[in-house]
Amino acid sequence: MTRLRTAAAVLLLLSATADSRAQNVFDFITLTANGRTLPPIAGHALEVDIDSAIAINWRTPQLLAAVAQREGVVPGDSPLLVRLQLLSTAVGAFIETQEKFIALRAISTALLAAQNANNQAEVARLTASFRTAVQEYSAVENRGLAPIGRFRTTDPQLYGALEAAIKDDAATVRVLQDYLRRASDELAQKLTADRALQVLVTANLVDSGGRTMPLHLDGYDAIGTGDPVPFARFQLQLDDRTVREFEAAKAFVPLVSNGAARIRASIAELQTALERLPDTLKSSDLAARLEKLATDLSATGRTDLQPLVNDIRQIIDAVTALRMLPALVQGGALADPMAIAQIAGRLTDAIRIVDTLANDVPARAQALATNLQTQLAQATPELRTAAKDTLDFVVSTLTQGPNLRALVDELRKIAAAVGLTGDVAQAADATSRQARDIAPGRSLDTSLDLATISGERHPGDIVNLTATVRRGAGGDLVTIFQGRQSIRIEKYGWYSETRGALLFVQPAGTLTRNVSFQPAPAIGYYWRYGAKNKPGLNHELALGIGATLTLLDFDDEHDMELGVAVGVTFLHDLFWAGAGRNLQAQKNYYYLGINPLALTGLFRR
Amino acid sequence: MALANTETLSDHDSAAAEHMLRNALAVKLRIVMLVFGTGAAAANVVTMADELCEKTQLPTGNLRHVVWVPKMMPAVSAILAPIVGPTVPRVAVLTMDGTLATTIPEGAPVDRIILEQAFVDGGL
Numbered sequence: 001m002t003r004l005r006t007a008a009a010v011l012l013l014l015s016a017t018a019d020s021r022a023q024n025v026f027d028f029i030t031l032t033a034n035g036r037t038l039p040p041i042a043g044h045a046l047e048v049d050i051d052s053a054i055a056i057n058w059r060t061p062q063l064l065a066a067v068a069q070r071e072g073v074v075p076g077d078s079p080l081l082v083r084l085q086l087l088s089t090a091v092g093a094f095i096e097t098q099e100k101f102i103a104l105r106a107i108s109t110a111l112l113a114a115q116n117a118n119n120q121a122e123v124a125r126l127t128a129s130f131r132t133a134v135q136e137y138s139a140v141e142n143r144g145l146a147p148i149g150r151f152r153t154t155d156p157q158l159y160g161a162l163e164a165a166i167k168d169d170a171a172t173v174r175v176l177q178d179y180l181r182r183a184s185d186e187l188a189q190k191l192t193a194d195r196a197l198q199v200l201v202t203a204n205l206v207d208s209g210g211r212t213m214p215l216h217l218d219g220y221d222a223i224g225t226g227d228p229v230p231f232a233r234f235q236l237q238l239d240d241r242t243v244r245e246f247e248a249a250k251a252f253v254p255l256v257s258n259g260a261a262r263i264r265a266s267i268a269e270l271q272t273a274l275e276r277l278p279d280t281l282k283s284s285d286l287a288a289r290l291e292k293l294a295t296d297l298s299a300t301g302r303t304d305l306q307p308l309v310n311d312i313r314q315i316i317d318a319v320t321a322l323r324m325l326p327a328l329v330q331g332g333a334l335a336d337p338m339a340i341a342q343i344a345g346r347l348t349d350a351i352r353i354v355d356t357l358a359n360d361v362p363a364r365a366q367a368l369a370t371n372l373q374t375q376l377a378q379a380t381p382e383l384r385t386a387a388k389d390t391l392d393f394v395v396s397t398l399t400q401g402p403n404l405r406a407l408v409d410e411l412r413k414i415a416a417a418v419g420l421t422g423d424v425a426q427a428a429d430a431t432s433r434q435a436r437d438i439a440p441g442r443s444l445d446t447s448l449d450l451a452t453i454s455g456e457r458h459p460g461d462i463v464n465l466t467a468t469v470r471r472g473a474g475g476d477l478v479t480i481f482q483g484r485q486s487i488r489i490e491k492y493g494w495y496s497e498t499r500g501a502l503l504f505v506q507p508a509g510t511l512t513r514n515v516s517f518q519p520a521p522a523i524g525y526y527w528r529y530g531a532k533n534k535p536g537l538n539h540e541l542a543l544g545i546g547a548t549l550t551l552l553d554f555d556d557e558h559d560m561e562l563g564v565a566v567g568v569t570f571l572h573d574l575f576w577a578g579a580g581r582n583l584q585a586q587k588n589y590y591y592l593g594i595n596p597l598a599l600t601g602l603f604r605r
Numbered sequence: 606m607a608l609a610n611t612e613t614l615s616d617h618d619s620a621a622a623e624h625m626l627r628n629a630l631a632v633k634l635r636i637v638m639l640v641f642g643t644g645a646a647a648a649n650v651v652t653m654a655d656e657l658c659e660k661t662q663l664p665t666g667n668l669r670h671v672v673w674v675p676k677m678m679p680a681v682s683a684i685l686a687p688i689v690g691p692t693v694p695r696v697a698v699l700t701m702d703g704t705l706a707t708t709i710p711e712g713a714p715v716d717r718i719i720l721e722q723a724f725v726d727g728g729l
Contacts, residue, residue: 108663115665130634131701134668138725145722152718159718166717167656 025467025483028063031056038487045486047533050231050459051451054487056201056217058444061088061184063199064191067469067480073191080187083155086147087180093144094173100137101169107133144172185440197480198435199444200468205453207241207461208539208573209597215453215463217446221433226454233495239456241597242523245500248596249521252502286394290316293390296383297372305375307478311368315394365394367477435470450489459491459530460539490538491530496546499524501576503550503593505563508579511554511587522550522593524576526569544569548578554585561585573598610658610667611651616643616676623680629672630684630703636669636727638720639685639697642711643675650696653717654724661729668729696720698727 031038032055033048040046048054061084068074074081107130114122151159158179165171191197203215216223238246294312297305369391376384436444448465450457469481501524504517526544531537545568552561567578576593612629614622629637640651654671661668674681677693689697694708695715706727709715 105663108665112664127634130665134701134729138729141721141725141729145718145725148718149722163717166721167660169660 025063025469025481026465026485027483028059028066028481029056029467029485030059031465031485031487040485045462045488045535047488047490047535048450050457050489050491052489054448054450054463056446056448056465058199059088060438060444061180061187063469063481064184064187064438067191067197068187070480071191074187079154080183080190084180084183084187086150087176087183090144090147091173091176091180093140094169094176096140097137097144098169098173100133100140104130104133104137181441188438188440188442192438195471197438198470199438200433200435200466200470201446202433202466203448204464205455205457205461206464207456207458209241209244213453213455215448217448219434219436219446224454225449225452228449228451230451231457231459231491231495233491233493235495235497236525238498238523241456241458242498242500245595245597246521246523247500249500249502252596253519253521287316287320289390289393293387296386300383308368308371308375311364315365315368362395365391369395371478435468457489458497459489459495459528460535460542461489463487463489488535488539490532492532494527494529496525496527497544499526499544499569499573499595500597501548501569501593501595503548503576503591505550505552505589505591507554507582508588508590511585513555515554517592518553520550520552520563522548522563522576522591524548524567524569540572542570542573544573548576548580548591550591552582552585552589554582554587554589558584563589565589565591567591569595608651608655608671608673610669611655611671611673613651613673614675614681615678619678619680622674622678623684626672626674626681626684629670630699632666632670634665634668634701636701636706636724636729637699638669638671638724638727639689639699640671640673641675641677641693641695641697646715647673647675647695650715650720653715654696654720657717657721657724669724696723698723700728 026040031040031046033052038046038048038054065081065084065088068081107126111123111126111130114126148159148162151162158175161175161179162172165175188197201217201220203217205213205215207213214221214223216225290312294309294316297309297312369388372387372391373384376387436442438444448463450463463486465485465487467481467483467485468479471478471480501522503520503522505515505520506517507515524544524546525548526546528538528542528544546566548563548565548567550563550565552563554561561582561584563580563582565578565580567576567580569576573595576595577591579588579590581588612625614625616622638654640647640654651671651673658667658669658671674685677685685697688699688703688705689708693711695711695713696709698706698708700706707723709719709723
C-alpha cells in the first residue's frame with residue numbers, strides 16, 4: 001500500500017512540478033474569500049466558509065518577471081525588471097497602508113468613546129493600541145516610499161505623477177497600478193513575441209469519500225454551475241452522499257458475509273491483463289534505457305537540457321510505478337471490510353497511474369523527442385541518435401493503447417466489485433479545460449463561487465486548486481511553473497447532516513435465532529459543531545451526536561424490523577457506536593459500525 | 606489659501622508666539638512638522654505640508670499638524686533650539702513624544718514626497 005501510494009504521490013508530484021527547481025506558482029496568486037485575503041500556509045490547507053466566493057487573482061507582473069528571469073529573456077538587472085519590482089513593492093505597500101489606516105481609525109473611534117466616558121483604564125489601553133497601530137502604518141508606508149524615492153532620478157514623469165497624488169493613498173495606488181500595468185504589458189509583449197505563454201487554473205472538489213468533482217472557473221473551462229444555494233444548516237433530507245454511503249454499506253453486506261470471491265476473480269483477470277502488456281513495459285529495460293538517456297544528457301553539462309532531463313525522469317517514474325501494480329493491488333487480505341476498502345482506495349491511484357501512462361506520457365515523450373533534436377543540434381551524432389531511438393521506443397511501447405486500456409478496464413471491474421464504480425471511474429476521467437494566453441492588457445484572474453457548485457458540498461470537503469504556467473502549444477508544451485493549493489470548506493457553528501453506514505448490530509438479550517453482530521446498512525441523522533480553524537476537532541475527531549435507523553432481522557415472525565437508536569460518530573466520521581431498540585422484535589441492541597466511503601476516502605485524499 | 610492644519614506663529618510678538626508654540630506642542634498623540642522661514646519657498650512648503658495632513662484625519666483629531674515659524678523669536682528659540690540644534694533647518698519633524706525625528710536643511714529640495722517621508726519618519 002505504502003509503495004503504491006508513494007508511487008502515485010511521485011507521479012502526482014511530478015506532474016504537478018515539472019521541474020524540481022520550480023517556484024510554487026501560488027507565489028504569484030492571491031486568494032481571497034469574501035474579500036478576506038487567505039495567506040498561504042506551506043503544506044496546509046486554507047479554510048473558508050462553505051458559502052464563500054473565492055477570488056483567484058494573479059500577480060501578473062511578478063509572474064512575468066519570474067518567467068523572464070527563469071528563461072533569461074530579460075536580464076535580472078534590466079531597467080524594466082527593476083522598475084517592475086519597485087512598482088510591485090510600492091503598490092503592495094500602499095494598498096496595505098489603506099488597510100492599516102482603517103484599523104487605526106477603528107482604534108481612534110474606540111479611544112474617543114473611552115475619552116468621552118472618562119474611562120481612564122480603557123483610555124490607557126487604547127492609547128497603547130493606538131501607538132502600535134501608528135507604528136504599523138508608518139512601517140508599511142515606509143516600505144512604499146522607499147521605491148518611490150528611486151524614481152526621482154530614474155523616471156521624473158512617474159515621480160511627478162506620484163508627487164501630485166501622494167496626499168491621497170488611494171490616488172497613489174492608482175498611479176502606481178497604472179504604471180505597473182504599463183511595465184507589465186511591456187514585459188508580456190517581450191515574453192510572448194515568439195511563443196505563446198499560457199496559464200491554466202483548475203479546481204476540483206474532493207469529498208470525504210475521495211470523490212472528485214470538477215469545479216467551474218470562469219475563463220478556464222466550460223464546467224456547468226447551478227443557481228446559488230446557501231448550505232442548509234439543518235439538513236433533514238437524504239442527500240446524494242448519504243445515499244451513496246448507504247448503497248456502499250449494502251454492497252458490503254455480502255462481502256463481509258460470504259467472502260470476496262468476486263474480487264478475487266476480478267484480480268485474477270487483472271493479472272491476465274497485466275500479462276498481456278508488452279514485456280518491455282513490465283521489465284526494467286524501458287526504465288533503464290531512459291535512465292541512461294537522462295544520465296548521458298546530464299553528462300553534457302548543459303544546464304539548458306536540465307528541464308528535458310527532468311521530463312525524462314518523470315517518464316521513468318511513471319514506468320516504474322506501473323511495474324509495482326500487480327503486487328500492490330493484490331496485497332492484503334480480502335476477507336475483511338478494512339482490506340476491501342483499502343483496495344478501493346488503491347484502485348483510484350492505480351487507474352491514475354495507468355491513465356497517465358496511456359494518455360500523457362506518449363505525448364510528453366513525443367514532444368521531448370522533438371525538443372531534444374533541436375537542442376542537441378550541436379551535440380554528438382551518437383547522443384542525438386540514442387536520444388531519438390530511446391524516445392521513439394517509449395512512444396511505440398506506450399501507444400499500444402489496447403493493452404493499457406484493457407488494464408484500466410480490469411481495474412474498474414474490481415472497483416465495480418466493491419460497489420464503487422462511479423467515483424473511481426470519475427476520478428480517472430479528464431475534464432476539458434482551457435488555458436488562457438498571457439497577453440498585454442489581458443487579465444488572468446478568475447473566481448470560484450462555492451454556492452453555485454452544481455452538486456453537493458459538505459463541511460470538510462477539500463477544494464484543490466492547481467495552476468500551471470506553460471510555453472508552447474499542442475504537443476510542444478513546456479511547463480514553467482506549477483503548483484497546488486488545497487482549501488478546506490467549513491460550516492461554522494452547529495449544523496446537522498445525514499450519513500450512511502454499515503452497522504454490526506448485537507442484540508442485548510437472547511433471541512430464538514443465533515444473531516451475532518448482524519451487518520445492517522443504516523441511515524443516521526447527526527448534529528455536529530464546526531469550529532474555526534480546528535480541522536483536527538472538526539474532521540479527525542469529528543464527533544457527531546444523533547440517531548440511526550436501520551433494517552434488522554432478529555426473528556422470523558416479522559417481515560420488517562426497524563431499529564431506532566441513538567449514537568455517536570467519531571474519527572473521520574468513520575466509526576459509529578450506539579444503542580437502540582428493534583421496534584418489531586421488541587429487543588434492545590447495541591451496535592458498532594463503519595462508514596465504508598469515509599474509510600476509502602481516508603486512503604484516497 | 607486656508608491652511609486648515611497649520612498654525613502660524615507671530616513674527617513680531619515673542620510672548621504670543623511662545624504661547625502658540627507651547628499649545629501646539631502640548632497636544633498629545635500628534636506629529637508636528639515645523640516649517641521655518643519666510644518667502645515663497647517657505648509658504649510653498651507649508652501649503653504642501655498642510656495638504657499632507659488631510660490624509661490623517663481621525664475621530665480623535667488629526668495626527669499631523671504643521672507649525673509655521675516665520676521668525677525665531679527669542680522665546681520660541683528658547684524652546685526650539687534645544688530640540689532642532691543651532692542651525693535652523695527648513696523643516697523639522699517632531700514625534701508624538703516631542704523628540705526630533707528628522708530635518709530637511711535649508712536649500713535642500715522639498716516636494717510632497719519628501720515631506721510625506723518626513724512625516725512618516727516622525728511616526729506617521
